[in-house]
Amino acid sequence: MSLDGRKGLRQDVPTRWNSTFLMLESAVYYRRAFCHLELIDSNFKNCPSVLEWEKVDSIRTFLACFYHATCDFSGTKYPIANLYFPAVFMIYVTLKQHKESGDEYKRLMANRMLSKFEKYWSEFSIVLAIAVILDPRFKLHFIDFCYKKLYGESSSREFLLVHAKLFSLFMEYNGMSPITSSNIAVEKPEFDKFERDDVGIQKTQMELYLDEPRLDRNAKLDILAFWKEMNFVILM
Template sequence: MHDLPFQFVKYEGIRTIFQYLHPDIQLVYRNTAKSDVLKMHLKEKCRIKCMLDATPGRICLTSDLWTSATTDGYICLTCHFIDKEWILQKRVLNFYYMPPPHIGIALAEKLYSLLCEWGIETKLFSLTLDNASANDVSVDMLVTQLQLKGAVVCDGDYFHLRYCAHIINLVIQNGLKDIDNVVHKIRESIKYVRGLQVRKQKFLECVKLLSMDSKRGLRQDVPIRWNSTYLMLESALYYRRAFCHLELSDSNYKSCSSSHEWEKIEKISRFLGLFYDITCIFWSTKYPTSNLYFSSVFFCYVTLKENIESEDDYLRTMANQMLKKFEKYWSEFSLILTIAVVVDPRYKLQFVDWCYRKIYGASGSSEFIRVKSKLFSIFKEYVQKRSLTSSTHSLDKEKSNTSCGVGEDVISFRKTASSILKVNNS
């Protein structure tokens, strides 16, 4: 519970308090504590495995791979599914040490072994990964392996999904390249204020003098994560007057933005705020988000299209850079996330047609026809598999009834079942 090492049971203070509470207590050693934890883990693993076996639908996976500060590689595998009570479930299946090399073949082998360990390799629907090239290779190998078992829907066309938030991060980072000088000044200003306690105290005096809320605080960003940059700009904008006052009272402070630059920061922040709200929708873990993808990404596309015609040169340049990157991923986005909008009763197929009309200017575009075609193809596959499952169950039931002396015409039934299977296969 508290991330303590197993040897904490040997700590003098722990043993003293245990003996004080109960003088006759049998104290355990670290190997016993380790053994007990592993038993608990095995028990919980069996429980989750039974839950996955009982799941009537398919399972969606998310995986990520990263390297720690000590250069050790780790892979995490998470599953999302609807249980038999129609409740959305999320479970971390594995957090596993991943030795190098982190290439596509090694990733595919590791993922497939983990899937077989849980017995879910035939119940998968999709796997969500980031945009690393090694992931593309591993997915191709996994799909090939799963196709041999007939375990993927529509030959794996919808198996590989990309992190939506990661794509938005790449798109916005592309736009921030040309405005880095303005953002750099804000970043340096916050570093200056937070660098020494004396400077921090002087800044707080400026805040108090201007009757501003000191509890909001300044946010330092991580340059590779645009959402932290947005939050940094938001916090700096609130304390804009305090920074200007600090420039007058502290001769060593040289990074204060000019009034023209503050106006640019305000426009950038307002523009990025739209994308930040969308990213927050994607990041939610308490409700399904696949049906929210298409409408959110469509809004991003429309916003970028509008801003490339903006009268503001600054916004127009940034939107142009972002749109180039966005269109690269827009042409490759997974159709299954558009189909998820269709099955949402608030939107349906007409909404998709309306969105494509807004983008391409005509009804019945080739993109909309493609979505519609894929929608019907996946529906037909589910109908076919449903019919095949029903036929198999009926055949098994008939065999059971015959063995109990029901006296049905088994030969006639098998002929009927065989003809059904042939029709479904064709």
């Protein structure tokens, strides 16, 4: 059937993440070979029917986002904190979509998964969102987009909660950091008062960061190096 025989079939292993997806992925790849074998070998009695193949392919597609998220999270040669929210967002969207599936087996599966998923989402989504806000390719724009997709009309409340937590965390961190400023002697007391009043309305470093244009979405970025450089510029 002109298929790459080196790819091989995979078996489901209950103790291995994504093994079900990998099993279905390999089976779908060799579908034509299985169907051909059914035609030429009368002893091959267990070839899936057309409807079963469609079910296999549907579940494979459903599980794909979990597989890709696991691969991203398992990386050891790059920072991954900023990758969590986009991947987990895709999982949430996928579960919500399949919760309304016309296929009963998939709808029941998605509902069971969603009930467990939402427990962890409620506990950790904010800290994951803050991590991706600190990625200059995403910032608050991505959170706004995701929450509108997930919550619809209720997205503003969720978005403002993240916004408040972000600045609360920033102020806490900023308060713990040493303040570096140069004290310039000014002769006129009126200017001293003006300067003190003006400081109160100056934008914070976080606001300045958020106001800057986002980097290209597909830009290759060492995010740790980016923030090291940012920190150096701020201290200067």
